[in-house]
Each structure stands twice: as structure tokens, then as C-alpha cells.
Amino acid sequence: MKNMKRILSLALCLMLALACIPALADAPVKIGVLVADATGAEALAFRAYYEHYIAKAYNVEFIYSEELNTADGEKNAIDNFIVNNCKAIISFSSVDRPAQIEQCDAAGIYYAVATGTLTAEEYEEFKDYEYYVGAIGPSLDTEFRVGYDMAAYYIDQGMTKFGIFGGAVPYRTDMHIYRAAGMLCAMIDKGGEGAAYQGVTDPGAVIGMIYGTGSIETGKIGSLELMAYVGGYDFDDAWFGKLAQMAGTEGIEAILTVGSGVDVLGSFVSGSNVKLATVDSFTAAMGEAMNSGIIDYVAGKFATSIGPIFVATLNAVNGQPIRDNDGNALALDQGYWVATDAEQFAQYYAVDSSSEDPAYSKAILDTYVPAGVSYDDFAAFIAQYSFDEIAALKK
Amino acid sequence: MKKPSLFRNLLLSLLIPCAVLLVLEIIALAKGVRLFVNADSWKLFFRAVANVTLTTFALSINLDSGRFDFSLGSVSMLSATIAGTLSQQWQLGPWLTLAAAVCIAAGLGLIHGGVYVLTRIPPIIVSLGMALFYEGCAFAFTGGKGVSLVTRTDIIGFSQIGNYILVTAAAVALIVLLFDYTRFGANYRALVSGQKIAVETGIREVGNALGCYAVSGALMGVVGFIGMANTGSQQMALNFGSIGIMFTAFLPMFIGGWIGRYINRRIGIMLGAVSMALISLAYARFDTASSVQSIVSALLLVLFLIYLNNEFAILSRFRRKQEVKS
Numbered sequence: 001m002k003n004m005k006r007i008l009s010l011a012l013c014l015m016l017a018l019a020c021i022p023a024l025a026d027a028p029v030k031i032g033v034l035v036a037d038a039t040g041a042e043a044l045a046f047r048a049y050y051e052h053y054i055a056k057a058y059n060v061e062f063i064y065s066e067e068l069n070t071a072d073g074e075k076n077a078i079d080n081f082i083v084n085n086c087k088a089i090i091s092f093s094s095v096d097r098p099a100q101i102e103q104c105d106a107a108g109i110y111y112a113v114a115t116g117t118l119t120a121e122e123y124e125e126f127k128d129y130e131y132y133v134g135a136i137g138p139s140l141d142t143e144f145r146v147g148y149d150m151a152a153y154y155i156d157q158g159m160t161k162f163g164i165f166g167g168a169v170p171y172r173t174d175m176h177i178y179r180a181a182g183m184l185c186a187m188i189d190k191g192g193e194g195a196a197y198q199g200v201t202d203p204g205a206v207i208g209m210i211y212g213t214g215s216i217e218t219g220k221i222g223s224l225e226l227m228a229y230v231g232g233y234d235f236d237d238a239w240f241g242k243l244a245q246m247a248g249t250e251g252i253e254a255i256l257t258v259g260s261g262v263d264v265l266g267s268f269v270s271g272s273n274v275k276l277a278t279v280d281s282f283t284a285a286m287g288e289a290m291n292s293g294i295i296d297y298v299a300g301k302f303a304t305s306i307g308p309i310f311v312a313t314l315n316a317v318n319g320q321p322i323r324d325n326d327g328n329a330l331a332l333d334q335g336y337w338v339a340t341d342a343e344q345f346a347q348y349y350a351v352d353s354s355s356e357d358p359a360y361s362k363a364i365l366d367t368y369v370p371a372g373v374s375y376d377d378f379a380a381f382i383a384q385y386s387f388d389e390i391a392a393l394k395k
Numbered sequence: 396m397k398k399p400s401l402f403r404n405l406l407l408s409l410l411i412p413c414a415v416l417l418v419l420e421i422i423a424l425a426k427g428v429r430l431f432v433n434a435d436s437w438k439l440f441f442r443a444v445a446n447v448t449l450t451t452f453a454l455s456i457n458l459d460s461g462r463f464d465f466s467l468g469s470v471s472m473l474s475a476t477i478a479g480t481l482s483q484q485w486q487l488g489p490w491l492t493l494a495a496a497v498c499i500a501a502g503l504g505l506i507h508g509g510v511y512v513l514t515r516i517p518p519i520i521v522s523l524g525m526a527l528f529y530e531g532c533a534f535a536f537t538g539g540k541g542v543s544l545v546t547r548t549d550i551i552g553f554s555q556i557g558n559y560i561l562v563t564a565a566a567v568a569l570i571v572l573l574f575d576y577t578r579f580g581a582n583y584r585a586l587v588s589g590q591k592i593a594v595e596t597g598i599r600e601v602g603n604a605l606g607c608y609a610v611s612g613a614l615m616g617v618v619g620f621i622g623m624a625n626t627g628s629q630q631m632a633l634n635f636g637s638i639g640i641m642f643t644a645f646l647p648m649f650i651g652g653w654i655g656r657y658i659n660r661r662i663g664i665m666l667g668a669v670s671m672a673l674i675s676l677a678y679a680r681f682d683t684a685s686s687v688q689s690i691v692s693a694l695l696l697v698l699f700l701i702y703l704n705n706e707f708a709i710l711s712r713f714r715r716k717q718e719v720k721s
Contacts, residue, residue, distance in 0.1 A: 039631035044539045067633055170685065215684070234685045236643065237446060237672070240625060241439035241679030248435045266545035267554070267627035285543035285628075292546040 028061040029088075029317055031310075032081030034074060034100070036093040038067040042281035045303035045352070046092070046115070052355045054310055057362040071096035075103060082107050087317045088133070090114050090309060098122060105131045110316045113137065114309045115301060116175075117331060127328040133316045134330025136309040136382055138301070142335050143175045144203065146299045147182025147258065150277050153297060153340065154254045155190045159275070160224050162187070163246045165257035165265060166231035170214045179258040179279060180216060181207045187221040195222025227252050233260075244268050262289045270294050279336070282345065282352040290345045298345060299336040302352045307360030308334075308382055311368050320371040322378050330375070332382040348387055359390045404657040408666060411650055415670040419677045428680050430673075434556070439679060441559035442625065443672035446618055448563050448665045451644040451651065452570050453614040455664065456607050458648070459587050462518035466507055467644075468637030469529035470612050474500035475619030475629045476533045479542035482550065489553040489624065496616040496623075503529060504612020508605040526638060534631050545627030553624040562617060563665070570610075571661045579606055646696045647671050649703065 033050065037043040050062050063084055065077035074093055078100060081089055088110035091100055097118060104111035113135035118126065126132045138146070154162070164183055168176045184197045184206050197206050198217055210216060216229045228246035232239065246255065247268035254275040255265060261278025266289055269276045277297035280286060289295045312322050312330055322330060337352075339345035351359050368378055384393060423430050431437060450467065457464045478496035481487060487495065511521045544550045574580035582603050585593040594600055618640070623629045651664030658666075674695075678688050702709065 038633055039534065039539050039541070041540065232685045234688075235630075235639075236688075237439060237443035237675040238678035238683070238688060239685070240442075241435070241676065242682065244435045244439060245679060248433065262543070262545055263628050263630060264626065266543075267551045267625065270545065270548065270551055270627065283540070285540070285545070288543070288546045294545060 028055075028059045029314070030061050030063060030081075030084060030086040031313065031317075032063050032065065032078070032084070032086040032089040034065045034068060034077055034089060034091040034093040036068050036095070038064075040281075041283045041286070042301060042303075043092070045281050045283065046306050048355070049303045049306065049358060050310070053304075053358055053362075054307070057365075058310075058314065060310075060314065065093070068093045069095065071099055074100055078103050078107075082109065088112065088313045090306075090313055092116075098125070101126050101129060101132055105129050110313055110321075112309050112313045112316075114306045117333070123329075123331050127331070129329070131316075132329045133309075133313050133321065134332070136312065136330060136332045137305070137334050138175070138336065139333040140174055140178045142333055143178035144182040144185070144207075146279055146336050146338075147179035147256070148186045149182075149338070150179075150256050150279075150297060150299060151183040151186035152190065154256070154275065154277070155186060155224065159253040161227050161251050161253045162224065163228040163230075163249060163252050163255040164216055164226060165243070165246070165255060165261065166216055166229060167258040167260060168233065169210060169216065169231045169258070171232075172211060172214060176258040177207060177210045181210055183256050184216070184221070184226075187224045187226065191222025191224040193222065195224070197221055228255075233264075247272065247274055262286060262295050266294050282337070282339070282349045284349070284353070287342070287345055287349050290339070290342045297338070297340050299338045300348070300352075302337050302348070302359055302387075304352065304358045304360040305334055305385065307358075307365050308332075308368070308378075311365050312378070315369065315373065318371075320373070322368075322373055322375055324375040330378070332379055334382055334385050337387050351387070351391075359387075359394075361394065364390075364393055407656075408654050408658040408663065411654065412666050412670045412673065415673050419673055422677070423680065426681060430676060430680055432680070436676060436680065437556055438554065438559070440672050440676045441556045441563070442554070442621065443675040444665070444668050445559045445563045445566075445621055447643055447647055447668035447671045449566050449614045449618050450640060451647045451664050451668055452566065452661070453611040453618070454641060454644040455648050455651070456574075456611045456614075457518070460583075460590075460604070460607065462511070462604070462607075463522060464507075464518070464611065465522040465635070465638050465641060466526040466529060467611070467615050468632070468640040469526040469533070470500050470503045470507070471615040471619035471622070471640065472629065472632060472637050473503060473529045473533040473536075473619075474612075474616040475623040476536055476542055476631075478616075478620060479544055479623050479629050480537065482544065482547070483542065489550050492550060493553070493617065493620045496620040497613045498616070500616025500619065501609045501613040504608040504610070504615070505605060507612065508608030511608070512601045512604055523635075526635060530631075530633050530635075530637055534633060537631065539631055541631045542623065542629040543627065544623065547627070550624050551627050554621075559621075562621070566614065566617065567661060567665050570614075571659060573610065574661065575659065579603065583607065643671070646692070646699065649696070649699055653703065 055062055068074050068077060074095055086109060089104055090112045092114050094116060101111055110131050110133050112133035115137040117135045117137055117139045164180060166180050169180055185203045188195045188197055188201050198209060200206055215231060218226050218229050228249045230242045230246050243265055247265060252274055257278040259279050261276050265276055276295045279299045281300045286298060315322055337348050339348055419430060453467055474496045477499050478492050481495055482492040507525045511518055574583055582598045585598055586600055586603055647664055647667030650667030650670060651660060654663030654666050
């Protein structure tokens with residue numbers, strides 16, 4: 001009788017163990033996502049792509065952090081991911097990237113930076129960390145270029161009087177400072193003889209000045225004029241007053257914004273002749289604003305731009321990390337899509353908002369999932385980020 | 396005893412806003428800037444008066460009864476979000492959208508009050524919970540996208556000086572009428588000055604509290620709509636991102652309390668809001684950095700509270716000096 005009980009117990013244990021095997025085999029790979037913005041249009045588009053497309057196309061589960069704005073918050077969120085058995089973390093939060101990388105490396109979980117890059121110094125420090133997958137996103141040079149191109153677009157049309165909305169410039173947010181610096185440098189380059197911003201013409205000096213003051217000074221830049229500037233996201237009566245004043249500045253022709261242009265300035269320029277340009281994302285509301293002429297220039301991170309960093313992370317989790325010839329982590333630059341008319345915007349929006357056939361579809365991403373994908377091939381793939389190039393890839 | 400004259404009371408009521416205007420005009424003169432330079436300046440001023448007056452009423456209605464309310468911003472956000480969405484779907488005009496925002500916000504206030512009277516949890520805790528709940532509801536309702544009415548020129552067109560004056564005047568009149576000339580108001584004042592005695596005399600504090608929450612909510616519905624019409628969009632906020640609006644109401648509430656010695660307290664609050672609106676206009680006209688704004692606003696609040704707490708001592712000293720001189 002005693003032996004019978006033992007045999008039955010063993011048989012039951014065996015059955016339970018066998019029952020668990022398929023479940024374990026099918027368990028999705030958990031990936032934690034650190035977010036600094038949970039409500040912005042761009043952040044929502046990124047999330048929709050991961051949750052509604054990638055999670056269905058691949059056997060992965062995304063766990064999102066709360067909106068993070070402190071290094072402590074980031075640390076706690078990573079702790080939470082570790083407890084939840086996440087195999088990797090994709091980070092959209094940049095309060096303390098070095099601390100995030102160190103924490104993930106110590107815990108033995110992969111870490112990747114989405115829609116951004118590390119500084120050159122940071123990359124040198126972490127490029128050979130085993131669990132650092134890398135970063136794919138607009139580099140600061142690309143951010144500078146997006147601002148430069150925006151200003152150049154209007155200057156080339158003959159406009160001479162501008163306003164700038166600096167967004168998070170007062171909070172020393174790198175990407176906003178570089179975009180604003182790009183705008184100023186375009187004015188310096190195209191402002192004719194003697195054009196300078198506060199006496200300097202070198203991009204490095206312009207960037208340094210903005211970092212120093214956390215603001216942008218108005219005034220003449222050669223034959224061009226920066227007539228008004230507003231920064232910050234105060235959302236109080238005084239701040240809205242400053243925005244209204246900028247839009248109503250006599251003679252102003254275009255307002256260049258480093259982000260959130262329609263949300264903060266749309267109503268103030270509506271019905272006026274002032275042109276509004278922004279760096280934002282391809283949303284339905286933005287499309288309406290484009291159709292109604294409130295905005296006529298949008299440089300946007302497309303929602304599926306975060307597909308490649310997912311592939312790189314998944315490859316690392318599967319034991320096939322993509323590293324360069326020296327074994328270093330990824331550091332790849334990715335740019336923006338720029339729409340300058342409603343038709344072009346509609347074309348981008350249709351692709352970018354599709355959960356059936358997005359720009360970076362499974363068919364495209366699968367090319368880079370198998371083992372043995374070379375760094376050069378992957379880098380070449382990332383470099384083809386324009387709408388037309390991705391459309392060609394799909395064919 | 397000599398009765399203070401109406402003229403003297405009126406002068407003292409206008410003392411703070413006039414003093415603020417005088418100081419700001421002197422600074423503006425020194426800076427070579429005009430405070431009221433064009434229609435945009437007036438619009439900013441009257442919008443700030445409307446926003447601050449209504450928010451201060453909404454805060455003080457419950458705070459006077461010891462009910463601290465962190466959910467004001469979330470009620471404003473959620474009501475504007477729902478009303479804005481309805482406006483999009485049914486092409487409601489600005490006044491109907493405003494009415495929808497007010498009704499929805501009153502309902503949200505009532506729900507908040509209902510949770511408070513049913514659970515008997517301290518109001519400050521309930522308000523924190525409701526703030527998070529309403530923020531989450533607004534986020535879920537729009538999928539986090541918020542509402543964009545930037546192409547609706549009729550809604551954006553609401554942002555006119557005349558409309559701000561109309562809304563402020565109507566709100567002040569209704570609040571004065573409700574709290575000073577009705578049984579509800581008399582019960583409210585009795586409960587504020589002594590809840591135990593008031594309840595023992597037969598006043599039903601539950602109904603009064605629910606009414607206060609509903610009125611407070613309705614006022615925040617107007618604030619939410621004004622904000623949405625101003626920018627053409629309603630942004631989402633999570634994790635107490637909406638509570639900041641409440642802090643704009645403290646200084647005008649204390650100023651209103653002081654002015655309330657000489658004139659109806661609700662009108663005092665409006666005059667406090669006028670003072671704050673002048674300061675907001677000055678921040679915009681002087682292009683003041685937000686960090687400096689925060690410091691100045693905090694200093695003004697602290698200094699005014701120091702004065703209120705030491706008023707008797709300060710005035711006695713002042714009078715003594717006057718007597719010695721004479």
C-alpha cells in the first residue's frame with residue numbers, strides 16, 4: 001500500500017511536470033518598457049505598435065512602467081521588471097541612463113534604448129557591456145538637423161520673421177536644445193552677411209549658449225529676425241498669455257516649434273496667416289490641423305520606428321545579439337519623416353497608424369531575426385528609414 | 396458705535412487690486428513695457444480672472460467646511476474631455492458644450508461627494524483617490540489621446556473677452572445668490588461656523604455636503620471648458636498631474652477672506668482673482684521665467700499669510716507710532 005502511494009505520487013508529479021512543459025515552451029518573452037511620457041500622442045502611437053502589432057506578431061509580452069520623471073522612479077520600475085521575470089528592458093526614459101544600464105547589467109537582463117541615443121562618452125563607457133543591446137533613434141546631430149531643415153524650409157520661401165517655441169529647453173532637455181539650435185543655425189547660415197546669434201556663429205557655441213541660459217534671446221540674425229520666443233510647459237495663464245502674444249506679434253510669419261506645436265499654439269494661429277511648424281507624430285488630430293491649414297510642416301518620428309530596436313532586443317534575448325566587428329553594442333541613427341502638405345501627411349498617417357500592415361511589418365522585421373544577422377546589414381537596414389525607402393523594402 | 400461707511404468699505408475692498416496694479420504699472424514703466432498693450436493682453440487678463448475666480452470658489456466652498464479637495468483639476472479635465480468628445484461627435488456649439496461640461500462636472504462632483512458621505516473616509520484622502528480615478532477615466536475614455544478641437548473655430552471662438560466677463564459675472568452672481576440668499580446657503584454657513592450645533596438644530600449636513608461638491612464640480616466644468624476652448628485641445632494627465640490648478644486658488648482665497656471684511660466675501664474672492672490675473676498678465680508682459688514666477692507667487696502667499704497671522708500686532712505697532720507722532 002505504501003509503495004502504491006509512492007508510485008501514485010510520483011506519477012502525479014510526472015504528469016504535472018509534463019503538463020507544464022508546453023506551457024513553459026509557449027510562455028511569452030516578457031519585455032519591460034520604461035516610459036517618461038504615457039500620454040503624449042507619440043508615446044501612445046509607440047505603445048499601440050508594440051501592444052497591438054508586435055505582441056501579436058511575436059511571442060512577447062510588454063509590461064509598461066508608469067510615467068517616470070526621476071532616477072529613483074526608473075530604478076524602482078526596473079526592480080519591478082526584474083521581479084516580473086522580464087528578460088529585457090526597452091527604455092524610453094532618460095533621466096539616468098547610465099544607472100539604468102548598470103542596474104540591468106548587474107541583474108543580467110538586456111537593456112536597449114529606443115528613440116534616442118547615448119552621448120559619445122556614455123557609449124564609450126557601456127558599449128562592451130554584455131547586457132547592453134544598444135540604441136536606435138535620432139542622434140543629437142539628427143535632432144539638430146530636423147530643426148535646421150524646418151527653419152531652412154521657411155527661409156527658402158522668403159520668410160524673414162520668426163518665432164520659436166522651445167518646449168523643454170528651460171529644463172535642459174538635449175533633443176529640444178539641439179532642435180532649437182538647428183533652427184538658429186539655419187538662420188545664421190541663411191541670414192546673409194554678419195548673421196550671428198548673440199555674436200556667435202558656430203553651432204557648438206550656439207548649443208552651449210542655450211544650455212547655459214536655458215532660453216533663447218530674440219533679435220536680429222543678419223537679415224532675418226527672431227521676433228519672439230516662449231519656452232517651458234507651464235500651462236498656466238501667464239504661459240498661455242506668452243504664447244498668444246507670440247502668435248500675435250506684428251509681422252511674424254512663421255512659428256517654429258521643437259514639439260507639441262498644434263497642442264500649444266494651434267488655437268492661437270488658427271485663422272491667421274502665421275505658419276506653424278512642429279516636430280510631433282502622425283496622428284488623426286494632426287492630420288485635421290494639416291488639412292485646415294493650421295500647421296503646414298510636421299517632422300515626425302513614425303510609430304513603427306521602434307520596430308528595429310525590438311528586433312535587436314529579441315535577438316539578444318534569444319542569444320544572438322547583433323554587435324559590431326569589435327563586439328560593441330548598437331549605436332544607430334534614425335531620422336524623421338517630414339510632411340509639408342496634407343496629401344503627404346495623409347499618406348504617412350495611413351501607413352503609420354495601420355495595425356494590419358505598419359511600416360515596419362513582421363515580414364520586414366523577420367529578415368533580421370534569424371541568427372547570424374551582421375551588424376553592417378542591420379545598420380544598412382536602419383539607415384533606410386525614409387517613407388519611400390521603407391515602402392521599397394516592403395516590396 | 397459708528398457704522399463704517401459704504402465708501403470706506405469700497406475703498407478698502409479695492410485696496411489690494413489697486414495696489415497690485417500700481418506696483419505692476421511702476422515696474423512696467425521702469426521696464427518700458429505696457430501692461431495692457433493690445434486685445435491679447437485684455438483677453439489674458441479676463442481669462443485669468445474667470446479661471447482663478449471660479450477655481451477659488453470651487454476650492455473655498457469645500458475648504459471652508461474643512462474638506463480639502465485635490466480632485467478639482469481632474470474634474471475639470473474629465474468633464475472637458477467628455478464634453479469635448481460629445482461636441483466632436485454631435486457638432487455641439489460652444490454654449491451647448493459648456494452646458495455639457497457643467498452638467499458632467501456637477502455629476503462628477505456629486506459622485507465625489509457621494510463617496511465621501513458613504514465611506515466617511517477623511518475628505519483629503521477621498522479627494523486624492525478621486526483625483527487619480529478621474530485622471531484614469533479621462534485617459535481611458537480617449538485612449539490617452541485627449542481631445543483636439545483645434546479645427547473647431549466655433550469652440551476656439553469662445554475665447555472672447557465678452558464671454559469671459561459674462562461667465563465670471565454669472566458665476567459670481569449665482570454663487571452669491573446660492574450661498575448668501577437661499578436656505579441652502581444659510582445651512583452651509585451654519586455648518587461652517589459650527590457643525591455639531593447646526594446638525595442638532597436639524598440641518599442635514601449630508602445633503603449640504605453633496606450640494607457643495609456638485610456646485611464645486613460645476614464650477615470646475617466651466618474652468619475645464621475655458622481651458623479647452625483657449626487651446627483647442629484637452630491634454631491628459633496621470634499620477635496627480637492635474638492637481639496643480641488647485642494651488643492657483645490659495646492666494647486669492649486668502650485675499651478674498653481679507654477683503655470679505657469690507658464687502659461680500661464672494662466678491663472679495665473675485666477681487667483677489669483680479670489681483671492674481673494682473674500678476675499673471677505681468678508675468679507674460681515682462682516675459683518672466685517660470686522659476687521666477689514660482690518664487691514670486693510663493694513669496695506673495697507666504698508674506699500675505701505672515702501679515703494675516705500677525706495683523707493685530709502689526710496694526711497695533713503702527714497705531715502706537717501714529718499716536719506718538721501726534
